[in-house]
Amino acid sequence: MAQPYFQHKSVPMIRSAIIGVTLLLLIVITGMLGYMIIEGYRPIDAIYMTIITMATVGFREVAALSDTGKLFTIFLILGSFGILGYVVTMVTRFVVDGVFTHFYKDNKVKRRIDKLRDHIIVCGFGRNGKQAASELKDHIKDFLVIEKDPQVVEYLREATDYLYIEGDATNEHVMDMANLGRAKALVTTLPVDADNLFVVLTAKQLRPDLLIISRASDDNSDVKLKRAGASNVIMPDKIGGTRMARLVVDPDVVEFLDYVLMQPLRSGVKIEEISCKSLSSCFADKSISELDIHNLTGANIIGLKNGMKEYVVNPPSKTVLTADDQLFVLGTAEEIDALRELINEGF
Numbered sequence: 001m002a003q004p005y006f007q008h009k010s011v012p013m014i015r016s017a018i019i020g021v022t023l024l025l026l027i028v029i030t031g032m033l034g035y036m037i038i039e040g041y042r043p044i045d046a047i048y049m050t051i052i053t054m055a056t057v058g059f060r061e062v063a064a065l066s067d068t069g070k071l072f073t074i075f076l077i078l079g080s081f082g083i084l085g086y087v088v089t090m091v092t093r094f095v096v097d098g099v100f101t102h103f104y105k106d107n108k109v110k111r112r113i114d115k116l117r118d119h120i121i122v123c124g125f126g127r128n129g130k131q132a133a134s135e136l137k138d139h140i141k142d143f144l145v146i147e148k149d150p151q152v153v154e155y156l157r158e159a160t161d162y163l164y165i166e167g168d169a170t171n172e173h174v175m176d177m178a179n180l181g182r183a184k185a186l187v188t189t190l191p192v193d194a195d196n197l198f199v200v201l202t203a204k205q206l207r208p209d210l211l212i213i214s215r216a217s218d219d220n221s222d223v224k225l226k227r228a229g230a231s232n233v234i235m236p237d238k239i240g241g242t243r244m245a246r247l248v249v250d251p252d253v254v255e256f257l258d259y260v261l262m263q264p265l266r267s268g269v270k271i272e273e274i275s276c277k278s279l280s281s282c283f284a285d286k287s288i289s290e291l292d293i294h295n296l297t298g299a300n301i302i303g304l305k306n307g308m309k310e311y312v313v314n315p316p317s318k319t320v321l322t323a324d325d326q327l328f329v330l331g332t333a334e335e336i337d338a339l340r341e342l343i344n345e346g347f
Contacts, residue, residue, distance in 0.1 A: 113179060125147045276321055297339040
């Protein structure tokens, strides 16, 4: 099982480096005290003698050594030689492998993750996970990626500004580090359906109310994933085949929908959902036509989901909005913002 990112290989290396430096300081102190006791050197002379002995630079002694001093010097050289070699090796690895840089960046990412609220957790950074992360970034949503492949984590660290955790998404400890308790949703895009099933079960056990979107490959997996707690199951192969067929049958319709759905966040026409939970009191018992939404905001209500979880496409103008409705609105970003403000604050 992959280890969490703060247990990355840089951590034991840094720990080993700290041990090496500690041993180096101890042998310097030992040498200094030894020369002071055996030869009666002043502290400055004792530390000078210790350093030139450890470095084997061949400088003359501060004063002629006694036989005991010579034996002490021999043991000091033998003891320090291995430690110096170890410390030099660790420093070289720090420079060549960029261990300290990785350690610093991983801890910076950890601090940012600890502050997340209402974020989305993306499990797996394959083709589907990468696309999901890109879409979330385009829509300015807070998210993090859980990935257990060290090479993929290295890519996330060096080539992106995404938040990441190196670990197994089926591990409860990893989910805790991802702040699952404060997350808004979880998207699992692992290539193996069984792995996605374990992720769904783990997440649902920790957060029964969590919105979970799962990828599936086999036709029978979607039922199992929904039973396990997935809110929605996406089958990329099935969607791809359906899309190709629709491009043959209704090419202009598909291209039009793509044009609307793929618009940049703050430009062009797009479709968004607006909740009526904070419906203004002045909207009570009024129909869509009475509210005159299009003339006031420029946006159009093209559908809604009512309190019975039923979808109504192109709702009739006599439809009365309630706090249980979820509206699907077509318009520019400014028009949609105006409609959201109108619904929440009233006329």
